[in-house]
Amino acid sequence: MSELVSVLHLPRVRGAENRRRTLVACVVSAMLLIVLTVAGLVAHDAAMATDFTRSNLAPCLSHPFGTDWMGRDMLLRTLAGLSTSILIGLAAAGVSAVIALVLGTAAALGGRKVDAAISWLIDLMMGIPHIILLILISYALGKGFIGVTVGVALTHWPSLARVIRAEVLQLKDSTFVAAARRLGASNVHIALRHMLPYVLPQFVVGLILLFPHAILHEAAVTFLGFGLSPEQPAIGIILSEAMSYLSAGMWWLAVFPG
Amino acid sequence: MLEVKDLAFAYPGASRLLYCDFSFCVEAGERVELRAPSGFGKTTLCRILAGYEKPLAGEVLVDGAPLPKRGASPVQLILQHPELAVDPRMRMADTLAEGMAGSRERSLAGARSQLLSDGEVCRVVEGLGIREQWLSRFPHELSGGELQRFCVARALLAKPKYLIADEISTMLDAVTQAQIWGFILEELARENCGLVFVSHSSALSARIATRTVNLSD
Amino acid sequence: MDSREHERFHAEGIPHDHDHGDGAREHASSRHADAQHHHGHDHACVSRHPHGHHLLQVENLCVSFSMYDPDEPFFRARKRDVKVIDNLGISVHEGEIVAVVGASGSGKTLLADAVMGLFEPNATVTGTVWFDGVQQDALGLSELRGRGLSLVPQSVAHLDPLMKVGAQVEGLPRGGETRQARRRRREELFSRYGLASEVAEMYPHELSGGMARRVLLCCALMDSPRVIVADEPTPGLDLELAVRAMEDFRAFADAGNGVLLITHDIELALRVADRVAVFKDGTVVEETAVANFASPDTLRHPFSRALWHALPEHGFEVVGENEVAGAEGSCGEGLLVGDALEGIAGADTPCGEGAGFTC
Incomplete structure (x- = not known):
């Protein structure tokens, strides 16, 4: 049959294997993080080593990022600083996300009064500027690694808690949860089988979004001098120290860690 | 006997009572059609009967006892939209297993493989024309008709004394409708189970109902 | 008309005229007698061809989506094309309401989208669409949207x-x-x-x-469109209200226009439409006048006959399971349970065709 069939529409992108690319991207970024952290931990001591004969070198082959005024290699310092920051970020984001999960779920399932209290707390936390609270907590806990981690963890949970509360509330009223309940499913079963699979992606995304946020705030607090102690290599410290040398033309101190 | 006594109901925030001092009852083995104009609240009544909504006043009794707070309810509801009644992130075998009494204590991974070794499940699955490979699918991979078979199977496996069917075949083609209803009627007769249903199709109601309750009177 | 259907008509010895040479499908006569069978469909008494062609004609419409294979492990799953609409053909004449009847979620809305020139980004759509005798491409369809062809959501x-x-x-x-x-x-x-x-x-x-x-x-x-595509216009209405709601469409059709009514409700279709297209597994298996639904003998396709028998006002029974057993077909009865389930798995279509979207 001689039939002219016209193609009305074709997909624009053909055959992109999205799932596989996502998997590869995830593995590569996880590897990068792990390698950075491990390298930084290994380089930690080397990064503290001073060598006044080689101070204030501009970037060259043996010191790709240059050296600072105490002759410390900036590449090693940056690596060590990054690993400290990643560890703080991971710990703070993790704790923060768990607080969010617990409070968000409690607000959604705990009845009207609990919900009102937690919602009020969320609004309160969101109303206060992060950095002020962060400085206060960090200072009260005696600065250092613990102070910064707790400070960041305690200030970053509200937005994620709100998201989780909304998600759980929506699930609680969904028809399939009502149906499961009428079929005799226990609360544990409903929480594990019907709620966890929905909250988990929100939780993971929230955690990942918190992570850079936590690092940034850690660096900010340290920069302001309320965070880590100055001998520790951390991005905030390095930048803070670099500030005073910038006017002397030692740009490499700030550019590479930044 | 499924009894509704002096029921009053209004949605939160609504000024008008949807039901006020409403009573009716269904005997075991009876098939009752609920008839009322659009927007009267047939679906709401179905939800109240199955315990999905709490009435403001009055009670729903099965053989003299109120609906249990825990455990499988003796009144099971099948909805018009099966897509809403199944968890979109659960495979169909797990959804089906929810209907089986006692399966919740078992690990659900185990339940999936044991599902078809249960004679009861097999009979229902086969009678409703559910295919074995659908069991490992997610809801979005099945059509409305296929999902509704699962919802019916799940409700029947919970061994209800009364089944509530709210426009369950409205979205289905006539062949699927006939097949699903054929099996439901068979099961109702076998278990001496009562039925309350809503349908906008008068021909279908005439086929199924043993009694019609006109809510607007 | 696709070759498969073509063969069927020949096999059944139904006379079927060929006028496939020209794009616009000229007709010898502008009117047909009621229920007269003529290139692939039966006509209703109101169906007219005043200019010798259909008002809207769709042929060989295929819509497929590229999606992951559900039967493979998550990360190893390959994408493949799933045909949702397969070689569909339908015509709308002047002065008539054509109802497309099939279960909801079976792809009828995609037909409406394709006719309106609306395509999903990952869809592959092929086929031929004539509007008022002129073959249209994707651009033509999008220009007709609202002016020649309108959608009632x-x-x-x-x-x-x-x-x-x-x-x-x-x-x-x-x-x-x-x-x-x-x-x-x-x-x-x-x-x-x-x-x-x-x-x-x-x-x-x-x-x-x-x-x-x-x-x-x-x-x-x-x-001022000529054809209205109405996609499930009466959800949640009981039959009387729905029929009243359709009066406006009737008036529109009587003024010499066409209505393509997409619905899952066969009772409504039989009450208000002039012709019914039975939609199954992504294609129209039969396009016939409503009058032919009076008895199963005047229906041609086994699935239409099964529909007739399954209607509550007729037999309300599932007949001819072997004939209609598609993706929605039931399993064989009378076998031992274990055997039956194996039988189903074995006899099933390879998952290329029916998976996911069929109904």
């Missing part, structure tokens, strides 16, 4: 909730039109469908169900 949810109804119906002037002309046209339509002039100042949530339906119809009629 399901509910007011398709209106912008923050815009007054009148302004939405008027829309923006196109070509050389003035805003005043569009306003006059809108007022004329509103008065024809019994909508008070205050309605134009209302927001969509203030409309009652019946008013909303008429507003949607006015939207569709604004640019």
Whole structure:
């Protein structure tokens, strides 16, 4: 049959294997993080080593990022600083996300009064500027690694808690949860089988979004001098120290860690 | 006997009572059609009967006892939209297993493989024309008709004394409708189970109902 | 008409004229007797061909999506094309309502989208569409949207909730039109469908169900279309109300236009339509006059006959399972349970065809 069939529409992108690319991207970024952290931990001591004969070198082959005024290699310092920051970020984001999960779920399932209290707390936390609270907590806990981690963890949970509360509330009223309940499913079963699979992606995304946020705030607090102690290599410290040398033309101190 | 006594109901925030001092009852083995104009609240009544909504006043009794707070309810509801009644992130075998009494204590991974070794499940699955490979699918991979078979199977496996069917075949083609209803009627007769249903199709109601309750009177 | 169906018609010895050479499908006569069978479909008494061609004709329409294989492990799953609409053909004549009947979720809405020139980004759509005797490409279809072909959606949810109804119906002037002309046209339509002039100042949530339906119809009629595609226009209405809601479509069709009514409700289709297209597994298996639904003997396709038998007012039974056993078919009865289940798994179509989207 001689039939002219016209193609009305074709997909624009053909055959992109999205799932596989996502998997590869995830593995590569996880590897990068792990390698950075491990390298930084290994380089930690080397990064503290001073060598006044080689101070204030501009970037060259043996010191790709240059050296600072105490002759410390900036590449090693940056690596060590990054690993400290990643560890703080991971710990703070993790704790923060768990607080969010617990409070968000409690607000959604705990009845009207609990919900009102937690919602009020969320609004309160969101109303206060992060950095002020962060400085206060960090200072009260005696600065250092613990102070910064707790400070960041305690200030970053509200937005994620709100998201989780909304998600759980929506699930609680969904028809399939009502149906499961009428079929005799226990609360544990409903929480594990019907709620966890929905909250988990929100939780993971929230955690990942918190992570850079936590690092940034850690660096900010340290920069302001309320965070880590100055001998520790951390991005905030390095930048803070670099500030005073910038006017002397030692740009490499700030550019590479930044 | 499924009894509704002096029921009053209004949605939160609504000024008008949807039901006020409403009573009716269904005997075991009876098939009752609920008839009322659009927007009267047939679906709401179905939800109240199955315990999905709490009435403001009055009670729903099965053989003299109120609906249990825990455990499988003796009144099971099948909805018009099966897509809403199944968890979109659960495979169909797990959804089906929810209907089986006692399966919740078992690990659900185990339940999936044991599902078809249960004679009861097999009979229902086969009678409703559910295919074995659908069991490992997610809801979005099945059509409305296929999902509704699962919802019916799940409700029947919970061994209800009364089944509530709210426009369950409205979205289905006539062949699927006939097949699903054929099996439901068979099961109702076998278990001496009562039925309350809503349908906008008068021909279908005439086929199924043993009694019609006109809510607007 | 695709070759498979073609062979079937020959095999059944049904006379079938060939006039496939030209694109516009000229007809020898402009009228057909009621229930006369003629290239692939039966006609109703109101069906007319005044210019020797169909008002809207779709042939060999295929819509496929590229998706992951559900039967493979998550990360190893390959994408493959799943055909949702397969070699579909349908025609709308002047003066008639054609109902496309099939279960919801079986892909009928995709047919409407394809005819309206709306395509999902990951869809592959092929086929031939003639509008009023002229073959259309994708650009032509999108230009016809609103002017020759209009869509009446399901509910007011398709209106912008923050815009007054009148302004939405008027829309923006196109070509050389003035805003005043569009306003006059809108007022004329509103008065024809019994909508008070205050309605134009209302927001969509203030409309009652019946008013909303008429507003949607006015939207569709604004640019004087010839064909209206109505996608499930009567959800949640009982039959009497639905039939009343369809009166406006009847009037539109009687004025020499065509309506393509997409619905899952076969009772409604038989009450208001002139012809019924039975939709199954992504294609139209039979296009026939409503009159032919009076008895199973006048229906050609086994699935249409199965539908007839399954209707509550007839047998309300599932007959000819072997004939209709597609993706929705039931399993064989009378076998031992274990055997039956194995039998199903074995006899099943390879998952290339039916998986996921069939109904």
